[in-house]
Amino acid sequence: MPEICPKCGLLKDICACDVLEKEESQRIKVYSTKKRFGKLVTIVEGLEKDVLDKTAKELKHKLACGGTAKDGSIVLQGDHKDKIKSLLVSMGYSEHSITVR
Numbered sequence: 001m002p003e004i005c006p007k008c009g010l011l012k013d014i015c016a017c018d019v020l021e022k023e024e025s026q027r028i029k030v031y032s033t034k035k036r037f038g039k040l041v042t043i044v045e046g047l048e049k050d051v052l053d054k055t056a057k058e059l060k061h062k063l064a065c066g067g068t069a070k071d072g073s074i075v076l077q078g079d080h081k082d083k084i085k086s087l088l089v090s091m092g093y094s095e096h097s098i099t100v101r
Protein backbone atom coordinates (compact mmCIF):
# COMPACT_ATOMS: atom_id res chain seq x y z
CA MET A 1 0.00 0.00 0.00
CA PRO A 2 1.47 3.36 -1.01
CA GLU A 3 2.18 5.84 1.74
CA ILE A 4 0.25 9.08 1.67
CA CYS A 5 1.65 12.24 3.21
CA PRO A 6 -0.64 13.46 5.98
CA LYS A 7 0.28 17.07 5.26
CA CYS A 8 -0.41 17.51 1.58
CA GLY A 9 -2.25 14.31 0.68
CA LEU A 10 0.20 13.39 -2.07
CA LEU A 11 2.03 10.11 -2.35
CA LYS A 12 5.16 10.15 -0.20
CA ASP A 13 7.24 9.51 -3.32
CA ILE A 14 6.30 12.82 -4.92
CA CYS A 15 5.60 14.97 -1.89
CA ALA A 16 8.16 17.63 -1.05
CA CYS A 17 7.12 18.35 2.53
CA ASP A 18 10.25 16.84 4.07
CA VAL A 19 12.50 18.90 1.87
CA LEU A 20 10.56 22.07 2.55
CA GLU A 21 10.57 21.38 6.24
CA LYS A 22 14.31 20.94 6.23
CA GLU A 23 14.89 24.19 4.40
CA GLU A 24 12.45 25.90 6.67
CA SER A 25 14.10 24.59 9.81
CA GLN A 26 17.49 25.85 8.87
CA ARG A 27 17.30 29.53 9.67
CA ILE A 28 20.68 31.13 10.08
CA LYS A 29 20.74 34.34 12.05
CA VAL A 30 23.61 36.80 11.88
CA TYR A 31 23.86 39.81 14.15
CA SER A 32 26.43 41.85 15.95
CA THR A 33 26.37 42.82 19.56
CA LYS A 34 28.52 44.60 22.08
CA LYS A 35 30.43 42.52 24.55
CA ARG A 36 32.07 43.61 27.73
CA PHE A 37 34.32 46.65 27.40
CA GLY A 38 32.32 47.76 24.35
CA LYS A 39 33.93 45.32 21.94
CA LEU A 40 31.79 44.32 18.99
CA VAL A 41 31.31 40.68 18.14
CA THR A 42 29.36 39.04 15.35
CA ILE A 43 27.16 36.07 16.21
CA VAL A 44 26.10 33.39 13.75
CA GLU A 45 23.28 31.21 15.01
CA GLY A 46 21.32 28.30 13.63
CA LEU A 47 24.05 26.28 11.96
CA GLU A 48 23.93 22.54 12.34
CA LYS A 49 26.14 21.21 15.12
CA ASP A 50 28.23 18.95 12.91
CA VAL A 51 29.35 21.82 10.67
CA LEU A 52 29.74 24.43 13.37
CA ASP A 53 33.47 24.00 13.98
CA LYS A 54 34.31 23.75 10.33
CA THR A 55 32.26 26.82 9.44
CA ALA A 56 33.75 28.79 12.32
CA LYS A 57 37.23 27.93 11.16
CA GLU A 58 36.48 28.95 7.61
CA LEU A 59 34.85 32.23 8.64
CA LYS A 60 37.74 33.10 10.94
CA HIS A 61 40.17 32.38 8.15
CA LYS A 62 38.29 34.37 5.52
CA LEU A 63 37.63 37.32 7.79
CA ALA A 64 41.07 37.11 9.41
CA CYS A 65 39.62 37.47 12.88
CA GLY A 66 39.43 35.51 16.10
CA GLY A 67 36.38 33.62 17.23
CA THR A 68 34.87 30.61 18.92
CA ALA A 69 32.17 28.06 18.22
CA LYS A 70 30.07 26.91 21.12
CA ASP A 71 26.52 26.19 22.21
CA GLY A 72 25.32 26.06 18.63
CA SER A 73 26.57 29.48 17.63
CA ILE A 74 29.71 31.10 16.30
CA VAL A 75 31.10 34.21 17.94
CA LEU A 76 33.49 36.24 15.82
CA GLN A 77 35.54 39.19 17.00
CA GLY A 78 34.57 42.42 15.30
CA ASP A 79 31.62 43.46 13.16
CA HIS A 80 31.43 41.33 10.01
CA LYS A 81 27.70 41.36 9.43
CA ASP A 82 27.95 42.78 5.94
CA LYS A 83 30.44 40.17 4.78
CA ILE A 84 29.16 37.03 6.43
CA LYS A 85 26.12 36.49 4.25
CA SER A 86 28.07 36.30 1.01
CA LEU A 87 30.68 34.11 2.68
CA LEU A 88 28.03 31.67 3.91
CA VAL A 89 26.42 31.63 0.47
CA SER A 90 29.81 30.86 -1.09
CA MET A 91 30.05 27.94 1.35
CA GLY A 92 26.82 26.53 0.00
CA TYR A 93 24.19 27.92 2.34
CA SER A 94 20.97 29.16 0.83
CA GLU A 95 20.71 32.91 0.69
CA HIS A 96 17.08 32.72 1.78
CA SER A 97 17.91 30.88 4.98
CA ILE A 98 20.21 33.62 6.22
CA THR A 99 18.81 36.57 8.13
CA VAL A 100 21.11 39.47 8.91
CA ARG A 101 19.92 41.90 11.55
Ligand SMILES: [Zn+2]
Nearest residue numbers: 005008015017
Ligand atom coordinates in the same frame (compact mmCIF):
# COMPACT_ATOMS: atom_id res chain seq x y z
ZN1 LIG B 1 3.54 16.07 1.76
